[in-house]
Amino acid sequence: xxxxxxxxxxxxxxxxxxxxxxxxxxxxxxxxxxxxxxxxxxxxxxxxxxxxxxxxxxxxxxxxxxxxxxxxxxxxxxxxxxxxxxxxxxxxxxxxxxxxxxxxxxxxxxxxxxxxxxxxxxxxxxxxxxxxxxxxxxxxxxxxxxxxxxxxxxxxxxxxxxxxxxxxxxxxxxxxxxxxxxxxxxxxxxxxxxxxxxxxxxxxxxxxxxxxxxxxxxxxxxxxxxxxxxxxxxxxxxxxxxxxxxxxxxxxxxxxxxxxxxxxxxxxxxxxxxxxxxxxxxxxxxxxxxxxxxxxxxxxxxxxxxxxxxxxxxxxxxxxxxxxxxxxxxxxx
Amino acid sequence: xxxxxxxxxxxxxxxxxxxxxxxxxxxxxxxxxxxxxxxxxxxxxxxxxxxxxxxxxxxxxxxxxxxxxxxxxxxxxxxxxxxxxxxxxxxxxxxxxxxxxxxxxxxxxxxxxxxxxxxxxxxxxxxxxxxxxxxxxxxxxxxxxxxxxxxxxxxxxxxxxxxxxxxxxxxxxxxxxxxxxxxxxxxxxxxxxxxxxxxxxxxxxxxxxxxxxxxxxxxxxxxxxxxxxxxxxxxxxxxxxxxxxxxxxxxxxxxxxxxxxxxxxxxxxxxxxxxxxxxxxxxxxxxxxxxxxxxxxxxxxxxxxxxxxxxxxxxxxxxxxxxxxxxxxxxxx
Numbered sequence: 066x067x068x069x070x071x072x073x074x075x076x077x078x079x080x081x082x083x084x085x086x087x088x089x090x091x092x093x094x095x096x097x098x099x100x101x102x103x104x105x106x107x108x109x110x111x112x113x114x115x116x117x118x119x120x121x122x123x124x125x126x127x128x129x130x131x132x133x134x135x136x137x138x139x140x141x142x143x144x145x146x147x148x149x150x151x152x153x154x155x156x157x158x159x160x161x162x163x164x165x166x167x168x169x170x171x172x173x174x175x176x177x178x179x180x181x182x183x184x185x186x187x188x189x190x191x192x193x194x195x196x197x198x199x200x201x202x203x204x205x206x207x208x209x210x211x212x213x214x215x216x217x218x219x220x221x222x223x224x225x226x227x228x229x230x231x232x233x234x235x236x237x238x239x240x241x242x243x244x245x246x247x248x249x250x251x252x253x254x255x256x257x258x259x260x261x262x263x264x265x266x267x268x269x270x271x272x273x274x275x276x277x278x279x280x281x282x283x284x285x286x287x288x289x290x291x292x293x294x295x296x297x298x299x300x301x302x303x304x305x306x307x308x309x310x311x312x313x314x315x316x317x318x319x320x321x322x323x324x325x326x327x328x329x330x331x332x333x334x335x336x337x338x339x340x341x342x343x344x345x346x347x348x349x350x351x352x353x354x355x356x357x358x359x360x361x362x363x364x365x366x367x368x369x370x371x372x373x374x375x376x377x378x379x380x381x382x383x384x385x386x387x388x389x390x391x392x393x394x395x396x397x398x
Numbered sequence: 399x400x401x402x403x404x405x406x407x408x409x410x411x412x413x414x415x416x417x418x419x420x421x422x423x424x425x426x427x428x429x430x431x432x433x434x435x436x437x438x439x440x441x442x443x444x445x446x447x448x449x450x451x452x453x454x455x456x457x458x459x460x461x462x463x464x465x466x467x468x469x470x471x472x473x474x475x476x477x478x479x480x481x482x483x484x485x486x487x488x489x490x491x492x493x494x495x496x497x498x499x500x501x502x503x504x505x506x507x508x509x510x511x512x513x514x515x516x517x518x519x520x521x522x523x524x525x526x527x528x529x530x531x532x533x534x535x536x537x538x539x540x541x542x543x544x545x546x547x548x549x550x551x552x553x554x555x556x557x558x559x560x561x562x563x564x565x566x567x568x569x570x571x572x573x574x575x576x577x578x579x580x581x582x583x584x585x586x587x588x589x590x591x592x593x594x595x596x597x598x599x600x601x602x603x604x605x606x607x608x609x610x611x612x613x614x615x616x617x618x619x620x621x622x623x624x625x626x627x628x629x630x631x632x633x634x635x636x637x638x639x640x641x642x643x644x645x646x647x648x649x650x651x652x653x654x655x656x657x658x659x660x661x662x663x664x665x666x667x668x669x670x671x672x673x674x675x676x677x678x679x680x681x682x683x684x685x686x687x688x689x690x691x692x693x694x695x696x697x698x699x700x701x702x703x704x705x706x707x708x709x710x711x712x713x714x715x716x717x718x719x720x721x722x723x724x725x726x727x728x729x730x731x
Binding site for chain 2: 116
């Protein structure tokens with residue numbers, strides 16, 4: 066027990082950095098009065114698609130509201146990117162999952178595991194589509210042997226990680242709160258199960274509108290063109306959207322798999338076009354929703370250069386003239 | 399089904415890079431005869447301890463034998479580091495876990511999840527201490543909703559990820575093979591449960607000796623001083639060892655938690671000294687085992703500078719005079 070307490074202190078001390086600007090500290094306003102809480106969005110991981118990249122981490126984002134942090138999707142590498150954003154695990158009060166593809170969820174094992182190993186027992190709520198309860202239950206079950214062993218010290222008290230974790234499953238139109246942020250979830254078109262079918266009821270991919278005092282941010286998740294997402298994004302201060310380069314992706318397939326049949330290529334194109342957004346479709350979404358600014362992330366454009374990215378911005382800007390950036394990992398908006 | 403096949407092709411094509419030197423390609427010998435298979439060790443993640451770092455990834459390594467790859471520990475970020483090492487998931491034939499602390503295992507969710515999403519169905523064997531079966535069973539259970547939903551295409555065939563994954567639990571002295579590499583596992587001293595106790599039987603932390611044709615590599619895992627590890631490392635070509643800087647870590651604790659009691663600080667020191675290796679203890683291990691070269695990884699030395707690392711090398715070299723490096727992420731030996 067003494068050793069466990071000691072480790073908690075150790076963990077806390079190791080997580081303190083000396084960087085001048087830190088996401089867990091609000092700047093003091095002139096005159097010493099506390100500044101109003103700021104709302105920021107950090108793109109922790111900006112890679113799109115399941116194939117890992119050495120340069121861009123898997124899809125993950127952080128919604129910051131004062132000292133509180135909320136992960137929005139949580140791909141592999143998210144806890145390391147959190148450190149890069151100067152945010153400690155104990156600041157993370159919630160996780161919001163857009164859908165259960167593993168590039169968006171595989172980092173959750175590390176969040177739960179390292180919470181346990183650094184003695185973070187503050188409540189964590191995980192919001193996500195149907196299936197999120199099974200996901201979290203499996204991860205907690207996977208942790209059992211290591212939880213019981215602890216740090217290998219006889220007689221140490223066991224803290225059960227499940228005691229501080231709860232799950233809320235969301236359907237189309239669900240609303241919930243993250244502190245003083247009002248959140249609305251809408252089903253998008255990343256899956257194309259028949260509306261009303263059993264599969265459609267069980268498997269949902271979601272977009273989110275986060276309404277904080279003074280700032281509204283909308284996150285598309287992974288989606289194809291969707292009137293529901295357009296409606297959700299109406300008038301947002303910031304739209305954070307996915308994007309794909311279908312032509313580049315298809316050219317890659319043709320170059321590297323020369324034996325692929327024409328049928329297979331047609332199938333790929335159909336899938337990519339239905340479940341993701343081209344630059345033009347991103348532009349239409351932002352323009353129709355009338356958002357004030359656009360951040361493009363989840364960029365499915367393997368080995369795109371800065372010049373290629375400029376090309377995407379050109380295609381978007383012909384439709385949506387507002388300020389637009391293609392995010393890099395750890396960009397803060 | 400067609401779309402799923404197409405996605406498999408897509409995944410394959412996206413994972414092909416254009417880097418000149420790739421771990422999955424053996425250089426041709428002079429005269430066109432195939433070169434003998436090389437054996438390499440890549441330190442994918444060199445951070446020590448559970449606190450994530452923005453600069454060093456969580457503990458993970460790769461043992462390469464020709465085109466076959468074996469993960470040795472698998473912390474968060476491992477799949478991204480795999481891409482950095484130009485190794486595709488389908489090359490990974492096995493995972494070897496030294497112990498179940500989450501900084502060493504939390505990346506396994508991404509390995510299993512992204513195997514599924516990129517249609518890698520090649521058999522994968524996961525070796526680890528008792529508890530590894532429960533770990534993998536939990537991770538596979540966590541995957542079920544996303545596996546069933548697939549890519550959201552009605553009628554697509556479901557590939558069950560568990561069908562291609564098997565687990566082998568290891569105890570002290572266990573031997574097994576990874577292709578033509580003979581592996582021996584020995585229990586180390588990262589846990590200090592009473593020998594012969596029920597906890598000691600259930601929870602083991604392991605070190606490994608990998609004997610490939612022409613090259614023997616020994617990996618300590620996390621350990622304190624251990625005669626068993628010294629014996630295991632005898633005459634190895636390469637010893638890959640953990641290391642901690644106790645004084646630096648304690649100074650950090652004292653600076654950042656000024657209210658910590660003397661008792662708590664004594665407890666910390668006792669724990670760190672028993673379950674990890676100081677630079678001097680690393681030197682003694684390498685010297686007594688008579689290894690030909692030493693790679694230090696899992697460096698528990700928060701914010702150590704290059705000069706600090708030179709200091710560690712000095713402390714090691716006073717005891718072990720052989721070639722020694724403190725590894726960085728993606729170093730290949």
